[in-house]
Amino acid sequence: MGIRWRLAVVMAERDIRNKELARLTGMNPRSISRLKTRRRLTRIDEATLSTLCKALDCQPGDLLVYEDEEGES
Numbered sequence: 001m002g003i004r005w006r007l008a009v010v011m012a013e014r015d016i017r018n019k020e021l022a023r024l025t026g027m028n029p030r031s032i033s034r035l036k037t038r039r040r041l042t043r044i045d046e047a048t049l050s051t052l053c054k055a056l057d058c059q060p061g062d063l064l065v066y067e068d069e070e071g072e073s
Helices: 007-013 018-025 029-037 046-056
Strands: 002-005 064-067
Touching (some): 007 029, 007 046, 018 029, 018 046
Antiparallel strands (some): 002 064
């Protein structure tokens, strides 16, 4: 069970690179890179999630997907 993090997928769908997302969010490009390369998150700050959603024009459910034990959502 777990939550799958889809930041890389959403960025690819919107053709947004790390530097552009960093500019839009005010976050450090290294922070964007670390968030992008994770497949699963153990924790994310509400403010960070909100900032990413605003910059990517998406909902939290676009970035976070619940998967059961068999890997199905």
